[in-house]
Amino acid sequence: MQTLRTTFFFVILLVAHIASLLFNINEMSIHHTEAFGFFYDRGWLFSLVRFSYEHFGHNDFALRAPFLILHTCNVCLLYAVSRIYLKKPSDALLCVFTFMILPGVVFSSVLISKATIIMSIALVCVYWQLRFKRNAYILPTIGVFLDAGCSVLFLGMFFYALRQRHTYYMVFALACFAINMNLFGIDVSGHPQSYFLDTLGGLIFLFSPLLLVYYVYSLIYSIKRYDDFMSYVSLSAIVFVLILSLRQKVDIATLIPMSVVALPVLIKRFVSDIRVRLPQFRKPYIARLVGIIALACLQTGVLYANKLVYFLDVKTHFAKSYYYGKDLAHKLHSMGIHAITTPDKRLELQLRFYGISNDSPKLLQRTTDSTHYDIAIEYLGKAVAYYEILPQAPSHKPSTTP
Numbered sequence: 206m207q208t209l210r211t212t213f214f215f216v217i218l219l220v221a222h223i224a225s226l227l228f229n230i231n232e233m234s235i236h237h238t239e240a241f242g243f244f245y246d247r248g249w250l251f252s253l254v255r256f257s258y259e260h261f262g263h264n265d266f267a268l269r270a271p272f273l274i275l276h277t278c279n280v281c282l283l284y285a286v287s288r289i290y291l292k293k294p295s296d297a298l299l300c301v302f303t304f305m306i307l308p309g310v311v312f313s314s315v316l317i318s319k320a321t322i323i324m325s326i327a328l329v330c331v332y333w334q335l336r337f338k339r340n341a342y343i344l345p346t347i348g349v350f351l352d353a354g355c356s357v358l359f360l361g362m363f364f365y366a367l368r369q370r371h372t373y374y375m376v377f378a379l380a381c382f383a384i385n386m387n388l389f390g391i392d393v394s395g396h397p398q399s400y401f402l403d404t405l406g407g408l409i410f411l412f413s414p415l416l417l418v419y420y421v422y423s424l425i426y427s428i429k430r431y432d433d434f435m436s437y438v439s440l441s442a443i444v445f446v447l448i449l450s451l452r453q454k455v456d457i458a459t460l461i462p463m464s465v466v467a468l469p470v471l472i473k474r475f476v477s478d479i480r481v482r483l484p485q486f487r488k489p490y491i492a493r494l495v496g497i498i499a500l501a502c503l504q505t506g507v508l509y510a511n512k513l514v515y516f517l518d519v520k521t522h523f524a525k526s527y528y529y530g531k532d533l534a535h536k537l538h539s540m541g542i543h544a545i546t547t548p549d550k551r552l553e554l555q556l557r558f559y560g561i562s563n564d565s566p567k568l569l570q571r572t573t574d575s576t577h578y579d580i581a582i583e584y585l586g587k588a589v590a591y592y593e594i595l596p597q598a599p600s601h602k603p604s605t606t607p
Contacts, residue, residue, distance in 0.1 A: 309411030361438030530555030
């Protein structure tokens with residue numbers, strides 16, 4: 206009965222989570238880099254995006270559907286892993302909930318990114334190792350030819366095999382890493398520059414500050430005491446990225462997704478700290494758990510309700526590049542304008558995705574004059590941007606760079 210009840214709550218939680226992500230998709234516009242990739246990138250990632258867009262509707266939901274579906278699969282995979290690894294079904298529910306409120310996970314689940322796909326590969330490998338007590342070979346082999354982000358998985362596999370003295374698996378992991386680096390590589394040219402603090406900030410954004418500290422502690426403890434495969438993968442991702450950031454700027458979106466696959470290890474550490482103590486001594490540990498989860502929820506809540514930041518009269522909104530495009534296109538369509546030129550090439554790509562071509566003599570440009578404008582972009586009743594339409598635009602060549 207407890208298992209059925211937990212599964213029921215898991216389904217309810219998953220449905221609510223998907224609904225919140227759909228709300229996010231509806232609120233945001235396509236990013237200019239996403240629009241550039243949609244029109245010009247011929248790689249497998251944007252080929253998948255264009256296939257979804259062409260066959261499931263010309264809108265933002267179809268654009269992001271593959272990544273939302275994969276994210277849903279990742280949640281189910283993590284729940285399956287947690288049910289095997291953790292003692293109680295309620296612990297698995299707590300693990301999934303923690304995964305759902307990670308700011309970086311929420312952000313990446315609705316973006317056009319390889320992060321969700323890379324995470325899926327890692328979770329399947331972890332599930333295979335836990336469920337069948339065997340090392341995974343087929344999926345890592347596929348990951349070799351997929352993306353450089355899988356290199357972190359091979360590092361985790363290598364250190365795990367080294368500790369377990371699995372010679373064949375260690376050689377396999379090294380071969381996978383070497384081939385992957387040969388195919389995709391990591392550019393280390395130029396003068397060394399430290400981006401350590403920027404990278405650390407990215408990790409804090411992904412996990413939230415307190416959760417990151419406790420997560421790293423849990424991974425180290427797990428490796429020293431239990432030799433969990435998933436701990437090697439996640440810790441390798443964090444350490445590799447931080448070391449690499451001492452030399453150059455790191456593509457966190459590509460290399461860091463593997464770091465979240467060991468969340469069950471974190472939850473196991475959380476509940477163990479509480480349950481090994483007598484009830485009268487558990488309050489500080491329960492308060493620590495509640496505080497860490499509450500801070501992560503607060504940080505994720507800011508992502509969901511980030512438009513409220515406009516009420517603070519900020520000069521630069523951290524998510525502004527995901528706004529304006531769709532709302533501006535809708536206003537232009539309502540005015541009967543389906544073609545217009547703009548000097549902002551990034552905005553031009555966004556408008557082009559929403560059906561506004563750039564082959565018109567009319568010019569659309571942003572203005573700071575709140576008394577003389579043609580279009581106002583409003584969020585929650587507050588105008589955040591003004592645009593004017595001029596009858597004549599200077600001649601220009603279409604941009605092919607974002």
